[in-house]
Every structure is written in structure tokens, then in C-alpha cells.
Amino acid sequence: MPTVEDLVERLFAGNRRALSRLLTLIENDTPEGRRALKQIYPRSGAAHTVGLTGSAGAGKSTLSGALARELRRRDRTLGIVAIDPTSPFSQGALLGDRIRMQDLTSDPSVFLRSMATRGNLGGLAPSTSGVVTALDAFGMDVVLVETVGAGQDEVEVAAMADTTVVVLTPGAGDDVQAMKAGIMEIADILVVNKSDLPNADLFYRQMSAIYESYSAARNGWQTPILKTSGAEQEGIEALVDALDQHRAHIESTQQREAHRIEQARHQVLALARQRLIDQLVADHTTDGRLDEIVARVARREMDPHSGADELIA
Numbered sequence: 001m002p003t004v005e006d007l008v009e010r011l012f013a014g015n016r017r018a019l020s021r022l023l024t025l026i027e028n029d030t031p032e033g034r035r036a037l038k039q040i041y042p043r044s045g046a047a048h049t050v051g052l053t054g055s056a057g058a059g060k061s062t063l064s065g066a067l068a069r070e071l072r073r074r075d076r077t078l079g080i081v082a083i084d085p086t087s088p089f090s091q092g093a094l095l096g097d098r099i100r101m102q103d104l105t106s107d108p109s110v111f112l113r114s115m116a117t118r119g120n121l122g123g124l125a126p127s128t129s130g131v132v133t134a135l136d137a138f139g140m141d142v143v144l145v146e147t148v149g150a151g152q153d154e155v156e157v158a159a160m161a162d163t164t165v166v167v168l169t170p171g172a173g174d175d176v177q178a179m180k181a182g183i184m185e186i187a188d189i190l191v192v193n194k195s196d197l198p199n200a201d202l203f204y205r206q207m208s209a210i211y212e213s214y215s216a217a218r219n220g221w222q223t224p225i226l227k228t229s230g231a232e233q234e235g236i237e238a239l240v241d242a243l244d245q246h247r248a249h250i251e252s253t254q255q256r257e258a259h260r261i262e263q264a265r266h267q268v269l270a271l272a273r274q275r276l277i278d279q280l281v282a283d284h285t286t287d288g289r290l291d292e293i294v295a296r297v298a299r300r301e302m303d304p305h306s307g308a309d310e311l312i313a
């Protein structure tokens with residue numbers, strides 16, 4: 001068994017197997033994983049991290065593949081992290097992704113990793129940022145994080161990424177409602193995907209019209225609305241150009257510093273929250289208090305707030 005230190009050294013030397021093993025340790029939040037991150041973190045931060053979010057089936061994985069091909073054409077290296085919702089379909093989806101990504105999986109400058117969400121509540125696992133850090137430290141120019149937008153995840157991915165791309169598709173219920181639901185606040189780039197579909201142009205015009213009435217430049221950045229087809233590899237060059245422009249924008253306006261502070265705050269709090277709750281659950285599972293409180297709440301002898309009070313007290 002190589003030590004964590006060996007693995008970290010090999011990671012910096014560009015060894016993919018070491019990267020893969022470290023990712024497992026980090027994803028599972030093992031003591032070795034934490035030790036590795038301690039050594040890796042200071043040497044990360046150079047990658048452009050891109051969050052790709054949108055509803056289930058919006059074509060995010062296909063678009064990731066298309067983006068990867070265009071980025072490779074421009075000689076960039078990249079990591080792709082796909083967050084799979086814990087659902088009975090995820091196995092099939094994963095298989096589909098693998099088939100679509102076959103040409104990429106054999107490319108040594110591309111690294112694909114899928115991660116489970118944390119439990120059936122969904123949401124990004126707190127270890128996601130560690131996985132991104134490792135890919136970043138490995139030397140990837142770009143790290144793409146694909147996640148199904150289910151409310152909270154979108155906000156989390158936006159907190160983690162330098163650039164957030166929101167993917168909409170015609171006929172998926174991605175309409176005015178979605179616009180109002182706060183998506184606009186997190187989108188640095190808005191994409192109308194599956195533009196090869198017959199109703200795509202109309203949808204694009206509707207979206208552009210709605211969007212114009214909502215949008216104002218945020219910190220000097222006007223979110224562009226782009227048309228793409230991941231399947232047909234169309235509009236992908238413009239999307240990569242927009243990614244580059246957004247990155248240049250945040251670098252030039254020193255927003256990156258402000259954003260990094262926010263990212264750091266988010267990560268520290270997410271991990272602290274997780275640890276506190278894990279500790280609480282562990283302590284009171286052992287002494288039986290959790291079950292006892294839960295049973296009383298279930299019998300209506302106590303309300304859930306009082307149950308939480310007792311658990312914490």
C-alpha cells in the first residue's frame with residue numbers, strides 16, 4: 001500500500017492512477033483523504049472551475065462531452081465531475097454517459113469521475129469541492145462539474161465554480177417559472193441546448209425576450225444567452241469563447257478574490273455543518289437518545305423543534 005504522501009507525490013507527477021485513488025479517499029472523506037487534501041490544497045487554484053447545471057435530461061452530459069472535445073481541440077486538459085442523483089436510473093444514465101464519452105475516456109488529458117449525491121436528500125456532497133481541488137492540483141486547465149439542478153444544488157455549484165452555466169431545453173418546462181426561480185441570479189452563461197429540435201428557435205426567442213426584461217449586468221458582466229446542440233456539436237465554440245470571456249472578466253475585475261472568499265466561506269461552513277451533524281448523530285445513536293426522541297416525536301408527545309432542542313442540549 002502506498003502512503004498518502006506517495007500518492008500525492010505521484011499526483012503532482014501526473015500519475016492518473018494516483019489521482020484516481022486519491023479521489024476515492026477524498027470522496028469517502030477518509031482520514032487519509034483529509035491528509036491528502038491538506039497537502040494538495042496549497043497547490044491548487046489554477047484551474048478554471050465550471051459548473052454545468054440544468055434539469056434532468058437537459059443534455060448536460062452530452063454537452064460536457066461536446067465541450068470536452070472543443071477544449072481538447074484548443075489543447076486544454078480537463079476533468080469532468082458528474083454528480084449522479086441517487087436514483088434507480090443513475091446506473092443506466094451512467095452507462096449512457098460512458099458510451100457517449102468513449103473517445104474521451106481513452107484521452108490521457110481528460111479525466112472523468114462520477115460521484116453520488118449525499119443520500120436521498122440529494123445535494124452536492126461536501127466532499128465535491130475536495131474532488132475538484134484534486135483535479136485542479138493534478139494540473140487540469142478546466143474542471144467541469146455537472147449537476148442536476150434541483151434547487152439547492154444549483155446554488156451550491158454556483159458557490160463552488162468560477163463560472164456557472166445554466167442549461168435550458170425547449171419543452172422541458174424550463175420556462176418563465178424557472179427564470180423566476182432564481183436561476184438568473186446564478187447563471188453566468190445561459191444556454192438553450194438541443195437547438196437542433198424543431199421548436200428550439202421559438203423557445204430561444206421567448207427565452208431571450210423574457211431574459212432581457214429580467215437581466216441587468218451583474219458586476220459588469222452581462223450574462224450571454226447562447227444556443228447549443230451537444231448532440232450535433234453546434235454552438236460549442238461560442239460557448240467555450242464565452243467561458244474564456246467570463247474567466248477573463250472575473251480575473252480582470254478582481255472579482256476572483258471576492259469569489260474565492262465566498263467559496264472558502266461556503267466550503268468551511270458546509271464541512272463544519274456536516275461534521276457537527278455527523279458527530280451529533282453518532283453520539284446519540286450510541287446512547288440511544290436519538291431513537292428515543294424520534295419515537296416521542298412520532299407519538300406526538302413532543303414536537304420536532306423540541307426534539308431538535310433536546311438532541312442538541
Ligand SMILES: Nc1nc2c(ncn2[C@@H]2O[C@H](COP(=O)(O)OP(=O)(O)OP(=O)(O)O)[C@@H](O)[C@H]2O)c(=O)[nH]1
Nearest residue numbers: 055056057058059060061062093148194229230231
Ligand atoms: N435533440 C437533442 N437531444 C439531445 C441533445 N443532447 C442530449 N440529447 C438527448 O437528451 C437525453 C439526455 O441527455 P444527457 O446528456 O444524458 O442529459 P443530462 O442532462 O446529462 O441528463 P441527466 O444527467 O440524467 O440529468 C438523451 O436521450 C440524449 O440523447 C441535443 O443536443 N439534441
Ligand SMILES: [Mg+2]
Nearest residue numbers: 060061093146
Ligand atoms: Mg448527465
